Amino acid sequence: MENPIITALQTRRSIRKYKPEQITDEELKTVLEAGTWAPTGMGYQDPWIIAIQDPALMERISRMNREIWGRDIDPFYGAPTYVLVFGSDPKKWANSVYDGALVLGNMMNAAHAIGLGSCWINREREMFSSEEGKALMKELGLPEGLVGIGALALGYPASFPQTVKPRKENYYRIIK
Numbered sequence: 317m318e319n320p321i322i323t324a325l326q327t328r329r330s331i332r333k334y335k336p337e338q339i340t341d342e343e344l345k346t347v348l349e350a351g352t353w354a355p356t357g358m359g360y361q362d363p364w365i366i367a368i369q370d371p372a373l374m375e376r377i378s379r380m381n382r383e384i385w386g387r388d389i390d391p392f393y394g395a396p397t398y399v400l401v402f403g404s405d406p407k408k409w410a411n412s413v414y415d416g417a418l419v420l421g422n423m424m425n426a427a428h429a430i431g432l433g434s435c436w437i438n439r440e441r442e443m444f445s446s447e448e449g450k451a452l453m454k455e456l457g458l459p460e461g462l463v464g465i466g467a468l469a470l471g472y473p474a475s476f477p478q479t480v481k482p483r484k485e486n487y488y489r490i491i492k
């Protein structure tokens with residue numbers, strides 16, 4: 317079936333090289349807004365979304381991520397915008413991680429739909445469970461007790477992957 321949304325879902329790729337130019341505020345808000353329309357458990361809208369374009373803060377976040385990763389390359393691939401997603405402690409809100417993941421998914425697909433590149437960047441849970449991470453969450457104005465779920469690198473793609481893994485056999489089955 318031909319459909320522009322399905323095509324966008326199939327052609328989105330994780331982007332690992334970005335142009336240095338910043339995206340427009342309109343583009344950023346379009347992506348963030350798309351995140352807010354993700355379904356959430358009981359419609360509770362648990363996730364918290366923070367976009368960051370402040371270079372000093374970005375360097376700090378990149379460094380914190382690198383320290384956990386143990387590799388000395390920018391985990392955000394030089395993207396000019398980071399988007400961090402937080403949620404309630406899963407012990408208190410069982411849907412927390414599912415909700416946050418759907419928000420991230422919506423934002424990645426929205427970014428692709430408007431010609432931006434994005435990539436999910438891991439290790440937020442570890443980053444924001446450290447003392448430094450908790451202090452940073454406070455600085456960001458977040459309430460206490462949240463956990464880091466995931467982050468996005470976001471920007472104009474400087475290169476787009478030309479190959480894609482085929483989907484695994486029997487990824488889905490239909491039982492009638």
Ligand SMILES: Cc1cc2nc3c(=O)[nH]c(=O)nc-3n(C[C@H](O)[C@H](O)[C@H](O)COP(=O)(O)O)c2cc1C
Nearest residue numbers: 328329330331332391435436437438439466477480
């Ligand atoms: C939960 C999750 C964590 C990921 N973490 C990272 C990461 O830390 N760094 C990275 O470069 N890509 C990360 N990715 C991107 C995946 O590697 C990528 O989605 C996968 O290889 C498929 O490629 P595609 O997104 O281009 O289809 C992550 C994706 C998911 C869903």
